[in-house]
Amino acid sequence: MTPKKIIKRAGALGLDIIAICDHNASKNARPIMTLGKTAGILVLPGLEICTKEEVHLLGIHKSICQAEAVAAVVYQGLTQNNAPDLFGFQVIADEQDMVIGQEQKLLIQACQLTVKEAVDLIHQQGGIAIAAHIDRTSYSILGQLGFIPLDLGLDGVEITARTIAHKQERYFLDKTTLPCLVSSDAHRLDEMGQGTTVFHMTIPTFEAMASTLKRGDTTFTTRGF
Template sequence: MMLAVDLHIHSGLSPCSDNDMTPNNVIRMAQLKGLDAIAITDHNSTRNLQSFLKVSEKYDMIVIPGVEITTKEEVHLLALFHNLTQAAKFQEILDVTLPKINNNTKLFGNQYIYDEEDNIVEDYSKLLISAISLTLKETIDEVIKIGGIPIPAHIDRHSFSILSNLGFISPELNLKVVEITSTCDYIRLAKKHPYLCDYKKIISSDAHGLGTIFERNFLIEGFSKEASEILSNLHT
């Protein structure tokens, strides 16, 4: 069975996202677009995951807990988790390593935390798009230690990517999966970085608005519609 997935979607907690990226809106839009599974990956925070998981129970939609981390080198790294317990453990690390800088909503936008009815319960006050104090290697090690899957985000982009900021992917990072954008010229990228053939690739939307959530753009093989199986297939 082939499953249509979009494993990089932001909610209204990410300051650069639309305010209507609420649990019900995102999940219903993903359903309308024919997706089987999505991952919610807000910038440096997992605080909207619980409401998304609750809403997912009302629909035939898998929601994978995730986060998009900005490491010390300003590299964006996705972390996908099997459950909320793992995500909560990583949130403890984020709480310690993210700088305590107040968000300027006029400059960066709101950072809304929603309940399962899409009500705003908090406009999170600390800026979430800063770089944490951990290096990329340290962050990857922490994600793996918890049981999550680290995935360098949008590696073909010219900013905030592992290739743009560091120039290459070190084998010492213990990575198995990378993310590319839907517009990536992968043949050209692979010629420049031949070692990419050793990694699994996912293609995601990095949606910050409802309209840019994928349709059935990217398919992965799965024997059942279970989050743990999707993650296991990614990492083997």
């Protein structure tokens, strides 16, 4: 999933907005944002934070500086280094798909922020905080905590495309009144667009997306299930 290939795939799928949310890091967002501008695709920078409780939390931002500020705090709390022979290389690429560096810390580990601290940090940097894939048994807020605390200040929850495609989302949505979105959670190019959220808005901007999500003025699409 190199920057140029991500934007090419997003264009082929007709996506207007994508978010780049690497685990506990944001260094690959900047080149994809640059390519997205040329292609007419709004690329939002973010992270998928693994909290102290091993809950996956999406932080989605308007600017790369905001995402990088969150990433800097998260990165400080990563204690283990990566072992490429076990977990693979964690590369940083540029706009030409050239590898310009590697993340030295193991990015799939839990950081030192609690869920509440992570949500607050995302909000301090102007982002929206989404509880990731709440329908999964592992690394989800329901899987790890068993419930969604009302005082977290979450902006929404994410349900995976497979659950939506099989019309099983009600079981999870009954556990919260928060707005829901669906995304592909793509780790490979062919997974992009498997789940999408249609935001009913005039112009694709971060502000409009956040407002539309808050109103719940969204619909979902899935493919390949």
